[in-house]
Structures are given as structure tokens and as C-alpha cells.
Amino acid sequence: MSTTPLITLNNGVTIPQLGFGVFQIDPDETADAVVTALDAGYRHIDTAQMYRNEAGVGEGVRRSGLPRDEVFITSKLNNDSHDPEAAAAAFERTLDALGTDHVDLFLIHWPLAMVSDFVETWHAMEEFYRSGRARSIGVSNFQPHHLRRLIDGSTVVPAVNQIEVHPYLTQAEARAFGAEHGIATEAWSPIAQGKVLDDPTVVRIAETHQRTPAQVTLRWHIQRGDIVFPKSVTAARIRENFALFDFELDDVDMAAIDALNRDERTGPDPDTFDYVP
Numbered sequence: 175m176s177t178t179p180l181i182t183l184n185n186g187v188t189i190p191q192l193g194f195g196v197f198q199i200d201p202d203e204t205a206d207a208v209v210t211a212l213d214a215g216y217r218h219i220d221t222a223q224m225y226r227n228e229a230g231v232g233e234g235v236r237r238s239g240l241p242r243d244e245v246f247i248t249s250k251l252n253n254d255s256h257d258p259e260a261a262a263a264a265f266e267r268t269l270d271a272l273g274t275d276h277v278d279l280f281l282i283h284w285p286l287a288m289v290s291d292f293v294e295t296w297h298a299m300e301e302f303y304r305s306g307r308a309r310s311i312g313v314s315n316f317q318p319h320h321l322r323r324l325i326d327g328s329t330v331v332p333a334v335n336q337i338e339v340h341p342y343l344t345q346a347e348a349r350a351f352g353a354e355h356g357i358a359t360e361a362w363s364p365i366a367q368g369k370v371l372d373d374p375t376v377v378r379i380a381e382t383h384q385r386t387p388a389q390v391t392l393r394w395h396i397q398r399g400d401i402v403f404p405k406s407v408t409a410a411r412i413r414e415n416f417a418l419f420d421f422e423l424d425d426v427d428m429a430a431i432d433a434l435n436r437d438e439r440t441g442p443d444p445d446t447f448d449y450v451p
């Protein structure tokens with residue numbers, strides 16, 4: 175079985191570059207999907223309080239029989255818990271739901287700059303990190319201007335920024351900011367929830383390599399150096415999305431996919447998203 179490259183975060187913790195995302199997986203189906211992914215070789219699961227399936231992730235990891243320290247687990251603070259006291263209670267609920275005494279990475283899910291003070295929230299996250307119950311901490315959906323404010327007002331630089339990235343939204347500015355400040359980029363919706371799979375350029379490159387459009391798109395992310403965690407509830411696709419390490423895109427392929435950028439989001443804009451459940 176092939177293994178996934180590891181990325182070393184800014185605090186020395188290593189994360190498998192390819193993981194499995196569980197957004198929009200029904201809580202009752204999550205454990206089965208996680209077991210299928212772990213059987214296929216994934217060792218990194220990306221969940222969130224908002225997905226309501228952390229318990230299924232914990233169950234799936236236990237059912238796989240793998241030691242806890244062989245699976246990298248990420249979860250994220252919900253939008254209704256930015257207040258530092260609420261954040262502390264929410265973090266406890268995450269550990270309970272997962273059935274573990276630590277997460278490998280905990281993220282602020284959205285900056286919510288219009289309705290909360292994410293720097294205060296970050297100070298609570300720093301406490302989770304110092305206690306060792308979050309081996310690393312980071313943010314999600316932060317724009318460079320959010321990150322500048324966060325770094326100026328705190329001591330721990332986020333290990334990652336998890337943002338929407340795919341061939342129609344290549345995120346040059348946010349990725350460059352991350353690279354400059356030692357913040358790894360995690361690419362969410364890496365195949366744009368399927369929207370890039372019919373793109374003629376992606377299809378043509380896939381045919382050249384005798385791979386699927388999803389594999390070519392995920393391989394493009396891997397070669398750019400981002401961390402990715404495609405989601406699927408379909409066993410064959412879960413395995414397909416893991417088979418990325420026995421072929422390579424050349425510079426011409428990479429440039430052709432880069433050129434598909436349209437700055438087109440499939441999800442909300444972090445500068446205006448203010449949803450609090």
C-alpha cells in the first residue's frame with residue numbers, strides 16, 4: 175500500500191498531506207466511511223463540530239483497530255463558540271465526542287470578523303495548545319488581513335490556514351502569505367465538490383495520464399504542496415482519491431491547470447460570512 179507524504183508544520187508536528195474529509199457525511203454513515211478510508215490507507219481525518227459527526231469519526235478510528243497515534247485528527251471550533259468560555263466548553267465536547275484525550279489539530283472554523291473578536295478566540299485556542307490537548311492549532315477561512323491582525327495580537331502563529339482551493343480558485347495571495355509566514359495551506363473542496371471534473375483541460379490531462387479527472391486535480395494540489403482531504407461516501411472513489419503517488423504531472427500540465435483560475439468560490443466568502451447557528 176502506498177503511503178502519503180508528510181508535511182512538517184511550524185511547530186514540528188507532522189501531518190499526512192492527503193487526508194479524508196467528512197463534511198456532509200451523515201453522522202450515521204461516518205464511522206463506516208472512516209473505516210473504509212483507513213482501510214484504503216488514509217491516516218488523516220478532517221471533521222468539525224459543525225459537521226455533527228465527530229462521534230462517528232472517533233468510532234471509525236477505534237473500529238479500524240489502528241493505534242490512536244497513527245491517525246491524525248483535525249476538528250474545528252463552531253461559529254457559536256467564539257467566546258473564550260464557550261470555546262473551552264466546546265473543545266471539551268469535541269474530545270468527548272471523538273473519545274480521545276487530544277486532537278492533532280484544532281481550527282477556528284470561520285473568522286466571523288463582523289460578529290466576534292477572533293483574536294480573543296485565538297487566545298483560548300493557545301490555551302488548548304499549551305495544555306497539549308491540541309497538538310497544533312490553526313485557522314480556517316482567514317484572509318491575509320485577518321492573519322495579520324491575529325499574528326500581531328498573539329504569540330502562537332497558526333500552524334495551518336484551511337481555505338477553499340481548487341483549479342477555479344487558486345488562491346495565489348493567501349497561499350503566498352502562508353508560505354511567507356510558515357502557515358501551511360490546507361485546500362478545502364479540492365475538486366470543487368465535483369465541479370472541476372468535467373473541465374475540458376482537466377479531462378484532457380487525465381486522458382494523457384490514464385487517470386481520472388479527480389486524481390489529476392488532487393495530484394495538482396499535492397505537487398503545489400497543499401494539504402488536501404477529499405470527501406466521498408463511495409468506497410471506489412475513496413480508494414481512487416488515494417491513488418495519487420504513482421504518477422506525476424509535468425510543468426506544462428501544472429501550468430494548464432493553474433490557468434483555469436476564475437477566482438470562483440463554491441462556498442461562502444470569508445469577508446461576508448457571518449452565520450452563527
Ligand SMILES: NC(=O)c1ccc[n+]([C@@H]2O[C@H](COP(=O)([O-])OP(=O)(O)OC[C@H]3O[C@@H](n4cnc5c(N)ncnc54)[C@H](OP(=O)(O)O)[C@@H]3O)[C@@H](O)[C@H]2O)c1
Nearest residue numbers: 195196197220362363364365366367388404405406407408
Ligand atoms: N473549513 C471549511 O470551511 C470547509 C468547507 C468545506 C469543506 N471542508 C473540508 O474539505 C473536505 C472536502 O471538501 P468537500 O467535501 O466540500 O468537497 P470535495 O472533496 O471537493 O468534493 C466532494 C464531492 O465530490 C464527490 N467525489 C469525491 N470523489 C470523487 C471522485 N473521485 N469522482 C467523482 N466525484 C467524486 C463526492 O461524492 P460522493 O461522496 O457521493 O462520492 C462529493 O459530492 C470536507 O469534507 C471538509 O473536511 C472544509
